[in-house]
Amino acid sequence: MTPVVPDFDHYPIVHLPTALQITADALVVTWDDGAESTFPLLWLREYSLDPVTFNHQTREQNLAVIDLPNNVSLSAASIAADGMIQVTFESEGLTSSYHPGWLRTHCPQNPTPQYTLPDRVLWSAKDGSVPPRFDGRNIADNAVFEGWLGAMRAYGVGLIEQLPVAPGTLETVIDRIGPIRATNFGRLYDVENKADTNSNAYTAQPLRAHTDLATREYQPGIQFFFCMANEVRQGASILSDGFAIAERIRQDHPEQYAFLTDHPVMFVNKDKDSEYRYEVPIFETDYRGNLTTVRFTYWLRAPMTGDITTIKRFHEATSLLHHYADHTDFQIRFRLAPGDLVGFDNRRVFHGRDGFDPSEGARWFRGCYLEREEIESRLRVLDRNKRLAGV
Numbered sequence: 076m077t078p079v080v081p082d083f084d085h086y087p088i089v090h091l092p093t094a095l096q097i098t099a100d101a102l103v104v105t106w107d108d109g110a111e112s113t114f115p116l117l118w119l120r121e122y123s124l125d126p127v128t129f130n131h132q133t134r135e136q137n138l139a140v141i142d143l144p145n146n147v148s149l150s151a152a153s154i155a156a157d158g159m160i161q162v163t164f165e166s167e168g169l170t171s172s173y174h175p176g177w178l179r180t181h182c183p184q185n186p187t188p189q190y191t192l193p194d195r196v197l198w199s200a201k202d203g204s205v206p207p208r209f210d211g212r213n214i215a216d217n218a219v220f221e222g223w224l225g226a227m228r229a230y231g232v233g234l235i236e237q238l239p240v241a242p243g244t245l246e247t248v249i250d251r252i253g254p255i256r257a258t259n260f261g262r263l264y265d266v267e268n269k270a271d272t273n274s275n276a277y278t279a280q281p282l283r284a285h286t287d288l289a290t291r292e293y294q295p296g297i298q299f300f301f302c303m304a305n306e307v308r309q310g311a312s313i314l315s316d317g318f319a320i321a322e323r324i325r326q327d328h329p330e331q332y333a334f335l336t337d338h339p340v341m342f343v344n345k346d347k348d349s350e351y352r353y354e355v356p357i358f359e360t361d362y363r364g365n366l367t368t369v370r371f372t373y374w375l376r377a378p379m380t381g382d383i384t385t386i387k388r389f390h391e392a393t394s395l396l397h398h399y400a401d402h403t404d405f406q407i408r409f410r411l412a413p414g415d416l417v418g419f420d421n422r423r424v425f426h427g428r429d430g431f432d433p434s435e436g437a438r439w440f441r442g443c444y445l446e447r448e449e450i451e452s453r454l455r456v457l458d459r460n461k462r463l464a465g466v
């Protein structure tokens with residue numbers, strides 16, 4: 076069957092077209108709420124659902140822009156009884172139909188996505204709702220699962236309690252989101268006090284606030300700790316919101332913020348079988364200037380290079396970052412119980428722990444990473460499935 080839209084989504088028809096106007100380079104659609112959308116003709120031609128332009132099975136385009144006619148014009152345009160818009164491309168004699176829900180959603184001047192990810196909410200120690208907690212006994216329920224994923228997107232952290240305490244539990248839950256990101260520590264790793272270790276994480280010593288694997292070009296997005304055992308009195312888990320801390324530094328210490336945003340730092344791991352290196356500012360921003368990543372595995376920095384002023388500025392800026400990341404105004408402290416699974420955004424949230432006495436018993440967290448975009452993709456698909464089901 077020919078698809079009516081060029082993807083796998085469902086577009087409820089909220090507004091119907093009431094009038095069409097063909098211009099030299101566009102089709103202007105007037106909607107029943109009085110809104111107008113202008114669709115450039117080459118744009119419309121790109122999304123023709125004919126089987127030459129568009130693969131009906133993959134729902135991907137077969138043709139690139141360069142494969143389309145140079146001068147696109149319309150010889151006819153009409154509105155069918157069901158609201159579908161039909162146009163005929165003059166030079167090819169090709170007639171194509173467009174779904175009104177899809178067209179309105181993708182209006183080039185005013186797109187209205189059917190789903191947007193939860194907004195990020197910055198938090199500090201005062202926010203008693205962090206980490207948001209979810210009942211592991213109900214995690215099979217998509218609404219609970221979606222709530223947990225949404226919390227990891229909005230707050231950068233979400234905690235499921237009372238999952239079955241078994242070695243396979245972590246993978247079973249993560250498989251519902253997407254593929255695990257393997258690293259030089261493997262697909263899964265066990266954080267516990269170990270002899271002859273290759274990481275400070277595998278000792279009983281306290282760890283200041285940090286992110287993991289700053290050495291990697293694409294620093295892993297989400298980190299999960301599933302508590303298999305926690306018999307020690309200390310060793311509390313500690314989190315602080317790196318984006319909230321960056322915002323505080325931006326407002327109160329603009330010179331240090333500029334250094335952390337603009338000046339690259341080389342991170343390098345130290346291991347017998349690997350040597351990852353990546354040089355980048357500690358605060359990464361996107362093309363809009365918005366913060367996307369904080370990167371601060373403080374024990375994996377290569378010796379700083381530069382003149383004495385640069386190195387002095389580096390020490391001032393990173394001391395300030397440590398000051399806030401380890402400050403009680405920003406940190407939340409909690410104890411994981413067996414069956415608890417916490418997920419946090421390793422490109423946003425700093426984590427650390429109190430030291431503990433390993434002679435008191437086991438402290439065993441099974442961990443893994445997953446990219447941030449896997450959470451985002453799963454949230455979109457869960458929402459799409461609700462639309463498809465008409466919920």
Ligand SMILES: [Fe+2]
Pocket residue numbers: 276285286287426
């Ligand atoms: Fe860590």
